[in-house]
Amino acid sequence: MRLVFILGDQLTRGISSLDGIDPARDVVLMVEVAAEATYVRHHKQKLVLILSAMRHFAEELRAEGIRVDYVRLDAPENRQDFCAELARAVARHLPEAVVVTHPGEWRVLQLMQGWSEALGLPVEIRDDDRFLCQPAEFARLTTAGKTGRMEYFYREMRRRTGLLMEGAKPVGGKWNYDAENRKALPRGHRAPKRKRFAPDAVTAEVMTLVETRFADHFGTLDQFGWPVTRTEALLALDDFLRVALPSFGDWQDAMQAGEDFLYHSLIAPALNIGLLTALEVAAAAEREYLEGRAPLNAVEGFIRQVIGWREFVRGIYWTEMPGYAQTNALNATRPLPSFYWTGDTRMRCIAEVVRGTRENAYAHHIQRLMVTGNFALLAGIAPAEIEAWYLAVYADAFEWVELPNVHGMVAHADGGRLGSKPYAAAAAYIGRMSDYCRGCGYDAKARTGRNACPMNFLYWNFLITHQARFGKNPRMALPYKALAAMGKGERAAITAEAEAFLAKMKTPEAEPPAQISMPW
Numbered sequence: 146m147r148l149v150f151i152l153g154d155q156l157t158r159g160i161s162s163l164d165g166i167d168p169a170r171d172v173v174l175m176v177e178v179a180a181e182a183t184y185v186r187h188h189k190q191k192l193v194l195i196l197s198a199m200r201h202f203a204e205e206l207r208a209e210g211i212r213v214d215y216v217r218l219d220a221p222e223n224r225q226d227f228c229a230e231l232a233r234a235v236a237r238h239l240p241e242a243v244v245v246t247h248p249g250e251w252r253v254l255q256l257m258q259g260w261s262e263a264l265g266l267p268v269e270i271r272d273d274d275r276f277l278c279q280p281a282e283f284a285r286l287t288t289a290g291k292t293g294r295m296e297y298f299y300r301e302m303r304r305r306t307g308l309l310m311e312g313a314k315p316v317g318g319k320w321n322y323d324a325e326n327r328k329a330l331p332r333g334h335r336a337p338k339r340k341r342f343a344p345d346a347v348t349a350e351v352m353t354l355v356e357t358r359f360a361d362h363f364g365t366l367d368q369f370g371w372p373v374t375r376t377e378a379l380l381a382l383d384d385f386l387r388v389a390l391p392s393f394g395d396w397q398d399a400m401q402a403g404e405d406f407l408y409h410s411l412i413a414p415a416l417n418i419g420l421l422t423a424l425e426v427a428a429a430a431e432r433e434y435l436e437g438r439a440p441l442n443a444v445e446g447f448i449r450q451v452i453g454w455r456e457f458v459r460g461i462y463w464t465e466m467p468g469y470a471q472t473n474a475l476n477a478t479r480p481l482p483s484f485y486w487t488g489d490t491r492m493r494c495i496a497e498v499v500r501g502t503r504e505n506a507y508a509h510h511i512q513r514l515m516v517t518g519n520f521a522l523l524a525g526i527a528p529a530e531i532e533a534w535y536l537a538v539y540a541d542a543f544e545w546v547e548l549p550n551v552h553g554m555v556a557h558a559d560g561g562r563l564g565s566k567p568y569a570a571a572a573a574y575i576g577r578m579s580d581y582c583r584g585c586g587y588d589a590k591a592r593t594g595r596n597a598c599p600m601n602f603l604y605w606n607f608l609i610t611h612q613a614r615f616g617k618n619p620r621m622a623l624p625y626k627a628l629a630a631m632g633k634g635e636r637a638a639i640t641a642e643a644e645a646f647l648a649k650m651k652t653p654e655a656e657p658p659a660q661i662s663m664p665w
């Protein structure tokens with residue numbers, strides 16, 4: 146008899162740990178655990194999503210005749226730690242072996258590797274074959290030459306999957322249509338309404354549990370609408386393909402106040418907990434192009450995110466950890482300002498992204514990268530502080546994908562492993578790609594002066610501070626040329642304004658204590 150331990154982000158019927166399960170003998174173990182003071186305080190919607198999806202998945206396995214031992218968060222005997230819960234389950238079932246799928250977090254893998262000795266049993270850790278590229282293969286592909294960058298890795302994934310390929314050549318003759326995907330939205334544009342899912346009885350019960358037990362966590366539940374079953378996730382995917390994919394490319398980088406989802410897929414939460422797989426969503430998007438319902442720039446752009454970026458950041462995570470998280474190439478040490486939690490700032494771009502994040506546990510890529518991420522980079526927020534925020538506030542946040550995006554792409558803390566230049570921008574970028582600046586109290590055009598936009602003086606201050614590192618980077622030649630053309634007086638004013646602004650920035654009195662640790 147084997148005990149198959151399924152974690153909260155492994156809710157896939159085809160998960161490798163379920164391969165060869167014998168319903169007559171084997172038992173599936175699933176546990177909901179709250180541990181004190183060990184982890185970030187997850188957004189309430191993220192907790193509801195995972196707990197509800199776990200409960201639904203357990204019922205689906207039971208309906209197939211599989212025995213599931215499910216330990217609820219509020220079970221009196223629950224020891225609220227998933228190693229302790231595994232040990233209790235081993236004592237209950239006396240299995241000959243434990244089977245698990247490779248987890249999504251380095252810390253959890255370390256724990257798993259100690260289970261065999263701790264439990265006195267064989268513990269089989271199987272590859273997570275929902276991903277296209279396993280870590281060892283990633284290391285092989287990216288060590289030599291050009292393939293160390295995402296673009297070349299992505300091409301390899303296209304060849305390997307055959308997605309958007311005509312023999313050995315990319316469909317349409319180009320690998321990448323990104324240049325067509327940077328349009329700003331017309332003024333007042335309204336995106337189509339998206340399919341959301343009203344909570345069923347299981348979700349409603351979990352919502353009550355979360356509201357009671359984690360009342361002081363960030364976020365609201367009023368607009369919870371995430372799919373919590375595979376059936377719902379497939380409906381959400383279908384909705385995206387029909388109403389949003391054709392415009393996904395054009396408006397991929399655009400932002401607009403009050404438009405929280407625009408033409409994005411909203412599938413990351415479902416994808417990351419296992420309700421959908423990367424290959425099936427990429428193949429579904431390809432079908433839309435092949436059958437003439439979506440243009441190539443949109444479909445290629447979407448597929449690049451799913452089989453390119455998503456696989457690439459996972460490869461970086463597993464091949465660079467644990468040292469990766471410890472790097473801090475730009476020596477950023479400032480604490481996270483409190484407006485990341487409250488949204489209480491005159492900077493309209495940040496206030497708007499924090500509002501959407503609080504209401505939906507979601508912000509799209511450019512909001513994460515070029516608004517909250519950009520500010521954190523320019524202000525020199527300590528990587529660990531900003532990482533903890535991203536990990537807590539987004540429904541799709543799991544360390545394997547959150548960490549490289551924040552540590553590498555946003556904070557440039559890895560010294561350029563993920564991106565050859567930092568994603569730093571002044572207000573001109575935000576003004577071009579959104580309507581935020583139009584309704585903002587700051588002057589987006591001013592670099593210095595009483596009402597100058599902080600993104601401006603912080604941007605130039607960032608360039609001044611890190612001139613030794615980036616001054617010779619060919620991809621940053623233009624801004625450094627503009628900096629060189631500035632007078633000494635203006636440079637001094639920029640530095641003074643940036644220092645004064647940063648000194649006044651409020652930080653949370655004390656980081657709220659962590660309360661919950663989930664087994665993902």
Ligand SMILES: Cc1cc2nc3c(=O)[nH]c(=O)nc-3n(C[C@H](O)[C@H](O)[C@H](O)COP(=O)(O)OP(=O)(O)OC[C@H]3O[C@@H](n4cnc5c(N)ncnc54)[C@H](O)[C@@H]3O)c2cc1C
Pocket residue numbers: 408409410411412413414416417447450451454455456458508509510511513514518535539541542543546547548550551554555
């Ligand atoms: C600072 C920062 C933090 C992020 N943290 C996370 C995170 O914790 N979890 C997460 O899944 N994504 C993260 N991303 C990537 C991306 O922003 C989200 O995947 C995306 O916003 C999710 O919304 P969507 O499903 O509507 O995506 P879409 O815009 O519709 O994109 C389609 C899919 O492509 C994949 N994808 C796109 N960009 C990336 C990327 N850079 N890395 C990995 N996958 C990508 C996702 O699976 C996404 O669902 C982060 C990006 C940044 C800049």
Ligand code: SF4
Pocket residue numbers: 491492493494495571572575576581582583585586587588589598599600
């Ligand atoms: S003016 Fe500056 S702070 Fe205001 S929305 Fe634009 S970029 Fe943000």
